[in-house]
Amino acid sequence: MNKRWCAQKNQSPGGPQQDRQLSTDGCLSGAARRGCYTLGRKYAGVASGLRRRFLEIRTRQRDWPTVTAMQVDEFIRQPSKQSFTDCRKSAERVNAWPGVREGLLEYLETGKRPWKKPEWSLPETGLGEPEANPHERFPRVARLIDIAILEKQPDKVLHWYDRLSLERSAWQHAVDADRIATAVKTFAPERAVVIWKNRAESLIAQVNPSAYQEAAVYLRKAGQVMTSLKTQAEWDRYLQELRRTHARKIRLIEVLDGLEGKPILKKRR
Numbered sequence: 001m002n003k004r005w006c007a008q009k010n011q012s013p014g015g016p017q018q019d020r021q022l023s024t025d026g027c028l029s030g031a032a033r034r035g036c037y038t039l040g041r042k043y044a045g046v047a048s049g050l051r052r053r054f055l056e057i058r059t060r061q062r063d064w065p066t067v068t069a070m071q072v073d074e075f076i077r078q079p080s081k082q083s084f085t086d087c088r089k090s091a092e093r094v095n096a097w098p099g100v101r102e103g104l105l106e107y108l109e110t111g112k113r114p115w116k117k118p119e120w121s122l123p124e125t126g127l128g129e130p131e132a133n134p135h136e137r138f139p140r141v142a143r144l145i146d147i148a149i150l151e152k153q154p155d156k157v158l159h160w161y162d163r164l165s166l167e168r169s170a171w172q173h174a175v176d177a178d179r180i181a182t183a184v185k186t187f188a189p190e191r192a193v194v195i196w197k198n199r200a201e202s203l204i205a206q207v208n209p210s211a212y213q214e215a216a217v218y219l220r221k222a223g224q225v226m227t228s229l230k231t232q233a234e235w236d237r238y239l240q241e242l243r244r245t246h247a248r249k250i251r252l253i254e255v256l257d258g259l260e261g262k263p264i265l266k267k268r269r
Contacts, residue, residue, distance in 0.1 A: 051127060064093040068100065069122040072114055075104055077130045079143045081150050096121060105147070111138040139163070142175050149179060154187035178218065189225050196222035197238070204242075204252060212255040219256075 051070070058066045068090040075083040087104060091097040099121065103114025113129075114120055141164045148156035161180050177199045185192035196218040203215040219239075226235040239256070246252050 054127070064090060065096075065123050066125065068094060068096060069115075069125045070127070072100060072104070072122065073125050073127060073130065076107060076113060079104075079108060079140060081146050084147055084150065105144070108144050108147075109139045111136070141167075145175055145180065149183045152183075154184040157183050158188060158191060178221075181221070185225055189229055193222045193225050196225075204246060204249075207249065209251045209255075212249075212252045215252075216255050216258070 051074070055067065055070050055074075058070065068087065071083070071087045071090050075087055084104060087100055088097055091100040099119065100114070103117060103120065106112055106117075107114055115122070115124070139160075141160050144160045145157055145164070148154075148160060157180055161175070164175060177195050181192040181195040181199075184195075200215040200218040200222070203211040203218075223235055226232065243253065243256065
């Protein structure tokens with residue numbers, strides 16, 4: 001595209017220098033849109049770079065509705081805490097966050113794209129529809145847990161964690177049990193204790209000295225919560241049962257002994 005034509009179409013009161021920037025941005029944004037649309041999945045890395053360039057241009061132009069729409073597009077392509085946060089920051093500039101947030105969460109739950117909603121108010125990006133991944137399954141529970149933790153909604157954290165556990169999904173291994181227990185320990189301390197105990201027991205079952213060390217970390221956290229709940233006697237019984245069950249695992253017993261001075265365990269005599 002001819003830059004002179006772009007300049008004539010984008011004359012601004014900021015003078016020739018600003019006109020040149022506008023013309024360059026206009027040409028580049030048009031090229032970026034066409035490139036993103038035509039490259040598609042075959043050259044995903046190149047298309048991603050063009051989308052970033054287009055986003056930079058729209059950000060420089062302070063075109064916040066389009067910036068927000070592009071951030072939503074990126075979230076659909078790559079859902080994460082970071083892309084969710086990016087959407088929030090730009091959507092708040094145009095007072096659109098409640099609707100955008102609802103659309104993002106609905107996508108993670110059902111796979112329905114936000115811009116398919118009749119009430120969607122953001123402009124089209126011109127980038128083309130993100131291609132669906134045939135391997136994606138909804139709801140995207142691991143991502144929903146991440147966002148519930150980010151938004152400090154422990155009830156939602158437990159809701160989706162329980163859903164994951166019931167389905168015995170392969171995604172269970174992608175979820176950090178420690179993060180979940182930490183997120184819910186004030187809201188549901190007993191559940192946090194169970195999560196930490198289960199994690200510790202799964203590590204103990206590996207029969208590996210380094211796994212025992214990691215298990216002790218979770219046992220200590222569980223014990224601290226149990227002590228705060230004034231259930232130390234129950235916790236002591238649990239530890240005694242661990243010792244009886246794994247009496248032959250000398251390295252594990254040594255690790256438990258190493259917790260001397262912690263509220264979860266008294267040193268053996």
